[in-house]
Amino acid sequence: MNKIIYYVNVFFALISVFFMVDASAKDVIKATGILQAYWMPQSDENGQPKSPYIMMRFFETNEKHNKTFYLYESKNSKGVKDYFEENKAENFIKEKFKNIPEEFFKFKEGHVEQYGIITYSGVVILSECDNKQNFVKLNSFISGSTTRYNLQKIESRSGCDSQPYSVMYTIKSNRKDVFLKSRPSEQSENIESKPIDKPLVKVKTVNDEWVYVALYDATMPADMFKIKGYIRTQDLEVAN
Incomplete structure (x- = not known):
């Protein structure tokens, strides 16, 4: 009798674990498109440049969805921290991106792109310059290959600041x-x-x-x- 009760308890425990995993999996979303890393210019009160922030966004490129997702590192009381710690970001970009111009890290300027598949979670919608923007937490990214794409056209769908890396x-x-x-x-x-x-x-x-x-x-x-x-x-x- 004790053995039967034990097996029943184990069975229900396994069911509970299964549903816990399944529930969290539902919060993770997969998307295909272009991951862009870029340096966001910063300046002091006198208009002089200071160290830029490294940021990332993802452009969906399938036929049904063309959303832009801005990646964040963490949440805070004001919303999200949407720039990344440089060393960690550099390691990630060098691992995942295939073509990186020398000046991207040397002078901390410009942008790089890589086609692939991301999984993300923690969607936060914020209003910026009269547009609602989707901020997400990156879970994973798998690099892929694709034919040529029109970056300018893709960027134009991202809202009021299509080229935030411009100085x-x-x-x-x-x-x-x-x-x-x-x-x-x-x-x-x-x-x-x-x-x-x-x-x-x-x-x-x-x-x-x-x-x-x-x-x-x-x-x-x-x-x-x-x-x-x-x-x-x-x-x-x-x-x-």
Whole structure:
């Protein structure tokens, strides 16, 4: 009789464990698409750049769903902490991403993408710039391969800030007659005959003294800006 009671108790214990696992599994969701890691620019109260945050988001790319999920590291009283500890993020990216430009970690700028499958949980919906954004906790990511995709089109579905990694500059107010240069040298030719009078978008860092930039043009996408050149960092202040 005691043996029967024992087996019955074990049976119900196993059932309880099964339902506990099944319930938690229901909270984990799988999605296919593009995982993007990027550096979010930061600046101080004087408009000078400081160390950026590394962040990640995931773009669903199947036919039925095209949501954007912003990944968070942890929850807090204000919502979520949506940037990641650098060393852990770097190890993850180097393990999971196949093509990483040298300057991504060297200068902490830009973005990288990797197609694959994620599982996520802990969905938190927050309102940012009049849009509802989905923040999720990443459980796993399996890298895959895919044909070419239109990143600009995918990013445009993400809301009001489709390219959060972009760095915009203006010329410092105390600088006069600053020109775009054909090479990172004061002795090189000017790209245009007139001084810069528009905002600039960073293309890439050259070294501690120079950056390669494009003249901002609101009529076209960022990757199609036509006028590009080099400029000294000491002439610039961050605008975003």
